[in-house]
Amino acid sequence: MPLHKDEGIVLFKRAYGESDKIVRLFTLGSGKVAAIAKGANKSQKRFMNTLEPFNHISLEYFEKYGKGMVRIENAHVIETNEGIETSLKKACMAGFFTEFVDKLTKDREKHSSLFYILKEILTRVRYADFTYSDVLFYELSMLQALGFEPNFHTCVYCGKSMNEEDRTCFSSERGGTLCHRCSRFIAHKRYEGGVIERLASMRDGDVISREPPSSYSSCGGDNGGGGIFERDARDLLEGFVSYHLDIEFKSYRILKSVMR
Ligand SMILES: [Zn+2]
Secondary structure (H helix, E strand, O other): OOEEEEEEEEEEEEEEOOOEEEEEEEEOOOEEEEEEEOOOOOOOOOOOOOOOOOOEEEEEEEEEEEOOEEEEEEEEEEEOOOOOOOOHHHHHHHHHHHHHHHHHOOEOOOOHHHHHHHHHHHHHHHHOOOOHHHHHHHHHHHHHHHOOOOEOOEOOOOOOEOOOOOOOEEEOOOOEEEOHHHHOOOOOEEOOOOHHHHHHHHHOOOOOOOOOOHHHHOOOOOOOOHHHHHHHHHHHHHHHHHHHHOOOOHHHHHHHHHHO
16 A cells, blocks of 8 residues: 655544544645544644644555545644634634635545645734735635636626726626626626726736735725725625535634624
């Protein structure tokens, strides 16, 4: 049985039996993997503080432990989750994005760009207070990496380029903007005040090489009209995600309550 080497982010852990631990990892090489760490719940030394949620770890594992799981042989922390557990808001933020990855990926589906986005989020969330713009930015980045992003640039019905038009009409069902002509006969919601333009500009460009939003380093810096944008952008994205992905995020409800 060959020994595999990889790195991964711990999404979830639980005790199993008297002495073992089961974890779900989002690995760079193989995507989401369920793993068992024998003796991890007993031996303080072997996996001490390693298999904890939000940790970025290196690991060696054997395939085919059974029940679709691999068996972790060795694991070491590359980057710890230290700092995340100190604040409810940070823990909720990290919990939301790990749940996002957990729910929207399938086992053994490799997504290296998504891995790096999650890693970046978990690093930044330790040091900075995310604003709602940061949450939107990363949420859109993750949707883009998964190929689920909303279309903000062309009319989703007739294909007309929307760059010249006021982008105010958004169809959750069709997954993007509508031109004025098509909006007369296709169900949509209206978003005034440049909400769609702002979301589109947030999302443009290459996900990984992009700079984070400017509000990243400031604490709660997205004021000055951010309230209405936040409300509308949240409404648009929630409508889109819940229509297309049919997933309820427990952690999102909690996150919203702590971001108020
Ligand atoms: Zn159209």
